Amino acid sequence: MAELNSKIPKGQLAEKWTNYKANTNLVNPANKRRLEIIVVGTGLAGASAAASLAELGFKVKNFCYQDSPRRAHSIAAQGGINAAKNYQNDGDSVYRLFYDTIKGGDYRAREANVYRLAEVSNAIIDQCVAQGVPFAREYGGLLDNRSFGGAQVSRTFYARGQTGQQLLLGAYSALSRQVKKGNVELYTRHEMLDVVLVEGRARGIVVRDMVTGAIERYAAHAVVLATGGYGNVFFLSTNAMGSNATAIWKAYKRGAYFGNPSFTQIHPTCIPVHGDFQSKLTLMSESLRNDGRIWVPKSKEDAEKIRQGKLKPTQIKEEDRDYYLERRYPAFGNLVPRDVASRAAKERCDAGYGVGDTGLAVYLDFSDAINRLGKKVIEARYGNLFQMYEKIVDENPYETPMMIYPAVHYTMGGLWVDYELMTTIPGLYAIGEANFSDHGANRLGASALMQGLADGYFVLPYTIQNYLSDQIRVPKFSTDLPEFKQTEEEAAGRLRKLMEVKGKQTVDSFHKRLGHIMWEYVGMGRNEAGLKKAIVEIAKLREEFWKDVKITGELNEINPELEKAGRVADFLELGELMARDALIRNESCGGHFREEYQTPEGEALRDDQNLMYVAAWEFTGDSAEPRLNKEALDYEFVEVKQRNYK
């Protein structure tokens, strides 16, 4: 077992980042020009990092699989971004944002990283406003805030229901400026297939040009992965269709440890599944829980009648409704954290109180808010979300309650990184959702945007210099090195192998079957028997995939079936690691709920004695079991408590 060094700076919590910045090695401007950095991904983390590094003077190459950097899936984030500005004078502070994030993550995140995140949060808002991000404002011209789950203050900045879009377009504009200046070379419609290691350090990547099919090699002094999460392992999720794990999975197979792979966020407010042909799930922003009240009927008879279409929700009298979140968690009510809200919905539906055709839905009701504030106010706050809902479900949420159900949304797990955001491969960094670092076992709403931009704008540009400072004498690498050739051959060989299977079943059919296994056994409720079963079934499915997958078209052209096949092949390996991780974690924490470990009231039961660690998995070979390394989590500054939202 290798020693995991998280490189947390010494000193008091509030001094760590300041001390780090004061003592870290920097690279002088003349040397920056000679150093090249590859950034994979153009979402909030990738675009902000590429732009900021280029502004500093580094030569940056930035890759994305989409046709434009602006389409990265950060664009779809709706609700908002947190910051500890305390503009509302409601008692917020850097410490409180830090504390809420640690507690929301159920004490499975690193104190020092989370504190730094809270510390830089304010600068993100300043930066975005300067870029021309049109945040919502009060009539006096100052910035407006809303509240989100897991917090008792209003610290969320937003741009209607399109905050992710506006922040991404801000980062994209900064990136575009550097492209024009010649400091960033942009490679769109390029998918990373593998990372290249030379003498143990990350020195480049192998990519596929998705238009010509050409396999290409690129070299650099350091490689940054900002490739997002892996929720699509479940087939149905709120991720984009193309969101994939290939970059981080290949890095794992080259020696980067994978942190807490089983920590998945199931978002409570998504539009329920409507049929077998469905391709993805749509999120309804958590901000809706500010004004919407969640309920199911009090009696199973009423629920049954609703499912059969004999009764409408508006016909259920107030006293016959069970506002179960308000009942169970009076202090936070409808604004409990996501994992708590999701599990509570599942609990009601499993108990027979679910609504909709399938019984797998609960109501999110705005009638009280409309009566209190008027339709106009609600329309101003959520108009675009209501419109989106109506387009999909064909019901008017102003008149009848929305139906919602939890869906896979975000992965807290990801590549293990140290305080500098470097993986266990020297020179390979992971930022944004691609790393594991800041959200513990559960991410709070409006914190993903904060983390992506914190990593890209304000953390990586400092920490990467500490590594690059001793690389200034290293000349530019040739992609003719044998390591590059060999990695390219392996990547190309794998694609050829996929094409040569020439089986009978489509890629999507395998992906759907994997999704069913994952949702059933590695989803919202997990248990030992189910997880063991999942490990066996995923292995069987993987074997079947490599014997019977059918891919049409050619290697050297635009071939979406081939693209999907490569990604699903990786999901078929990653899914198994997720199940293994969930199996060793004999506790319930955050989004990880092991049915064996709960209080008599059905709340999550952690085991801080034995499991207060980051599970960092190490690849040991295709036919060998992965090795578990542990990074103990020391809570030096925060008192660890049972989470209580009651």
Added chain:
Amino acid sequence: MDLTLKIWRQKNATSKGKFVTYKVTGISPNSSFLEMMDILNEGLVVKGEDPVAFDHDCREGICGACSMYINGRPHGPDKAITTCQLHMRKFKDGDTIVIEPWRARPFPVLKDLIVDRTAFDKIIQAGGYISVNTGGIPDANAIPIPRASAELSMDAAACIGCGACVAACKNASAMLFVSAKVSQFALLPQGKPEAAERVQAMVAEMDRLGFGNCTNTGACEAECPKEISISNIARMNREFLSAKVGAQIPKEQAGGF
């Protein structure tokens, strides 16, 4: 629902394309248009035929990737949505649906329904930004911005860069796209210092890339999935004129600013 689809098939950028007719059956009215396309493609793959290639990603109307010209209209018959938000309940059983890629010279077809929209990125690179580096920024509340300006700016900033405006325009004009970005910044105090340079650089790049002129038919606004207002074009024209009249020549014309 049973449907007949007439779909533009084109192997790559250099080959000639043609319409091919397909039948799909048993489509649920609750499925989305792209799910209907998935079902068609799944069937084609099983038969060993090449599935129809199309751009798509978020499938919730915000990434701007999807780009189908359906029955003569970008993003199809429904108002204010993208192709991925279009649902089959908007069609009738037995309908014939014609599906084409965006047709505009600056957006060459790469395969089937996929077009190359890097021209839009190039226009943004020419000046669609405020020149601030990361860090050293004054407090976000240092400059109050009237709520109405912020809201109008947001209206313009809602553009998803899908290119429907260009596809809808008989001149393949990109004025709605460009004016949305120009307006977003022109309406904010942060955007003022570079307003004159920005509008000139972006318009010059738009012209260089071969987009056509605006003849005020309003087709772009009518087809825009985000309902970006044509009044942004008027604002851009004003900005452009006052930049010309002001006659401050940008120092770094080719190098950005």
